[in-house]
Amino acid sequence: MIKLENITREYRMGEDIVRAVSGISLEITEGEFVALVGPSGSGKSTTMHIIGGLDTPTSGRVIVDGHDLSRAGDRELSRYRNEKIGFVFQAFNLHPTYTATENVALPLIFSGIGYSRRMKIAAEALETVGLSDRASHRPNQLSGGERQRVSIARALVTQPKIILADEPTGNLDSKNGQLVMELLSRLNKEKGITLIIVTHNMEIAAVAGRIIKMRDGKIVED
Amino acid sequence: MRFADVIKTAFYNLWRKKFRTFLTILAIVIGAVLIALMTSIGTGLQKFIVDQFGLMVPQDALTVYASNRSFNYVDTPYEIVDTSDVIVRSFTADDIEKLLSIESVERVDYNVGVSALYVRAEGSEKKYSVSINSGPDYQVRMMTLVAGGYFEEDACGECLISFDYLPAFGWEKAEDAIGKEVTVTVGKYNVYNTETANYSFVICGVILKTMNATQIVIPMNDTIEMERYYRDNPEQYSPEQPGTSLLVKVRDVTAIDSVAETIRAEGFSTITPAEILKEINSIFSIIQIGLSAFGVIALVVASIGIINTLMMSIYERTREIGVMKAVGATRGTIRLLFTMEGAALGFIGGVVGVGIGYLCGKILNIVGSYTFLSDYPTFEMSVFSIQLVLMVVAVTTAISLIAGLYPANRAAKLDAVEALRYE
Numbered sequence A: 001m002i003k004l005e006n007i008t009r010e011y012r013m014g015e016d017i018v019r020a021v022s023g024i025s026l027e028i029t030e031g032e033f034v035a036l037v038g039p040s041g042s043g044k045s046t047t048m049h050i051i052g053g054l055d056t057p058t059s060g061r062v063i064v065d066g067h068d069l070s071r072a073g074d075r076e077l078s079r080y081r082n083e084k085i086g087f088v089f090q091a092f093n094l095h096p097t098y099t100a101t102e103n104v105a106l107p108l109i110f111s112g113i114g115y116s117r118r119m120k121i122a123a124e125a126l127e128t129v130g131l132s133d134r135a136s137h138r139p140n141q142l143s144g145g146e147r148q149r150v151s152i153a154r155a156l157v158t159q160p161k162i163i164l165a166d167e168p169t170g171n172l173d174s175k176n177g178q179l180v181m182e183l184l185s186r187l188n189k190e191k192g193i194t195l196i197i198v199t200h201n202m203e204i205a206a207v208a209g210r211i212i213k214m215r216d217g218k219i220v221e222d
Numbered sequence B: 001m002r003f004a005d006v007i008k009t010a011f012y013n014l015w016r017k018k019f020r021t022f023l024t025i026l027a028i029v030i031g032a033v034l035i036a037l038m039t040s041i042g043t044g045l046q047k048f049i050v051d052q053f054g055l056m057v058p059q060d061a062l063t064v065y066a067s068n069r070s071f072n073y074v075d076t077p078y079e080i081v082d083t084s085d086v087i088v089r090s091f092t093a094d095d096i097e098k099l100l101s102i103e104s105v106e107r108v109d110y111n112v113g114v115s116a117l118y119v120r121a122e123g124s125e126k127k128y129s130v131s132i133n134s135g136p137d138y139q140v141r142m143m144t145l146v147a148g149g150y151f152e153e154d155a156c157g158e159c160l161i162s163f164d165y166l167p168a169f170g171w172e173k174a175e176d177a178i179g180k181e182v183t184v185t186v187g188k189y190n191v192y193n194t195e196t197a198n199y200s201f202v203i204c205g206v207i208l209k210t211m212n213a214t215q216i217v218i219p220m221n222d223t224i225e226m227e228r229y230y231r232d233n234p235e236q237y238s239p240e241q242p243g244t245s246l247l248v249k250v251r252d253v254t255a256i257d258s259v260a261e262t263i264r265a266e267g268f269s270t271i272t273p274a275e276i277l278k279e280i281n282s283i284f285s286i287i288q289i290g291l292s293a294f295g296v297i298a299l300v301v302a303s304i305g306i307i308n309t310l311m312m313s314i315y316e317r318t319r320e321i322g323v324m325k326a327v328g329a330t331r332g333t334i335r336l337l338f339t340m341e342g343a344a345l346g347f348i349g350g351v352v353g354v355g356i357g358y359l360c361g362k363i364l365n366i367v368g369s370y371t372f373l374s375d376y377p378t379f380e381m382s383v384f385s386i387q388l389v390l391m392v393v394a395v396t397t398a399i400s401l402i403a404g405l406y407p408a409n410r411a412a413k414l415d416a417v418e419a420l421r422y423e
Helices: A044-051 A074-084 A100-110 A115-128 A144-156 A174-191 B003-016 B018-056 B093-101 B165-169 B220-231 B253-265 B273-316 B318-326 B331-370 B386-413 B416-421
Strands: A002-013 A016-028 A033-037 A059-064 A085-088 A162-166 A194-199 A210-215 A218-221 B061-065 B105-110 B118-121 B131-133 B145-148 B158-162 B181-186 B197-207 B215-217 B245-250 B269-271
Touching: A002 A044, A016 A044, A016 A218, A033 A044, A044 A059, A044 A162, A044 A194, A074 A085, A074 A100, A074 B318, A074 B331, A085 A144, A100 A115, A100 A144, A100 B318, A115 A144, A144 A162, A144 A174, A162 A174, A174 A194, B003 B018, B003 B331, B018 B273, B018 B331, B018 B386, B061 B253, B093 B105, B093 B245, B105 B220, B118 B165, B181 B220, B197 B215, B197 B220, B245 B253, B253 B269, B253 B273, B273 B318, B273 B331, B273 B386, B318 B331, B318 B416, B331 B386
Parallel strands: A033 A194, A033 A210, A085 A162, A162 A194, B131 B215, B158 B197
Antiparallel strands: A002 A016, A002 A059, A210 A218, B061 B245, B061 B269, B105 B245, B118 B181, B145 B197, B158 B215, B181 B197
């Protein structure tokens, strides 16, 4: 389903060229639960961004569901992110003045769905993460764990095939972290969503079915 | 993304920072008020002039000039190839026949006029400035009278006077002037001849106040007699010496253009009332552009404010832009969202500005009608039209939209990954 072929990603930092990912190849099948682990600067986040269509490789090919992302333009990539991918961020990245439902409904605006249908679909997604009673709360009225569940609902709302989570428990205490991980693995099992988690926490990684270790832009263990 | 959502999101984001939005819009409002008010005053003046023109100039008559000469303002000597270019031509009796023979021409009259020295009212030695006007019946009867009536075309010794003479001559009401006598004194064209002659007229009508505050309108016969005295020329305004210009009246106003064409083909020159009106209107268009330039300058300054506001907004919302991109917003969508915010600022500013401008105009009209415009009850200083309202809103929206393009482009080009990391 996801196939990375000899991916390299270089950044220019002033005079220097930094190689964040260095010729990695990787295949992930549908419904897998994968943890990308490694110390900071190992290239795990960059790999995730490339899979998610937020970043494009300097060289190599990314093929998701038969589509070559490395050659896609902005419109195609945006549509891919909107329809196939759900992102969960460490810092939640919720809109501070939107209610939980409005935050969840955000991706649907870009799918061109009208207001009332958006709100209905978003309410269902909130129900999936068990936050129906918090629908009209704003982020500052929610706990950290609740905020992350709202952001998971936002990732779910377009019924994506892949969820990409970057340190999803990084800003949470262990109890809430565990709840979030349970929710994510339940989505993976029950809905068959391919789940890729980036973390440096081995305890979290242990929940995953497959652990890919990275260091200095390369895969060191799969 | 649906267009309705784009608009809603733009307004929502502006509403989030109410005070900043308010300040930005305030600058646009100032520009819009200036444009709206200045243009409306320009329109008011134009309407006044055009109305006055319509009151004074018959639409079915032409002033025809014998020569085709136009003046060249040049600062170097130029060779005169044809002397007829510089000799002022006069009409002849044949020319009058020629004009009368044109189809649709009803009558041809001498374009009479005389310059008088001063006027006095009966029983007073006070002298007042005066301009003597005269013309055929159809011209005289265009004037609106507030008292009395018109004289017959072939009358002698009767006159109409401007409303403004009433206080000068010490008459309280317009009716008081009727039947009174005024004396007009005429001198000589040759300034070494100090002889003068007095001509007396009985007032038969008082003219409604117009821009021409010192006119006395007298019958053509009297004017001809006075002008002959003034010029020491008993042939002036006779078939032998009709003068350099003539008045041609057409039977049907719709024939005026074709008559003007025929007259020009005969080698004379003329200008139709419609052509004069066009000139007046084009002059006013220039005046209006000049007046609204102040507003446009204000709007350009305001647009810098818009750019600043939107740039600040982008810095504050960098992460938000990153999230929007992550969940599927294209560069085009982000660009559209920010451009819309710019346009929305301009739209609100334009609507509010036109509203305030309209109120200011109304206040100006009310104040004016009690003070400096009290003599012209039909004159409105500020005239708003639906076109003006739409034009101002369109201009402010367009300028703001253009101002929004640069920040919008910056937002669109933000790298999604970096935007998500932005602290």
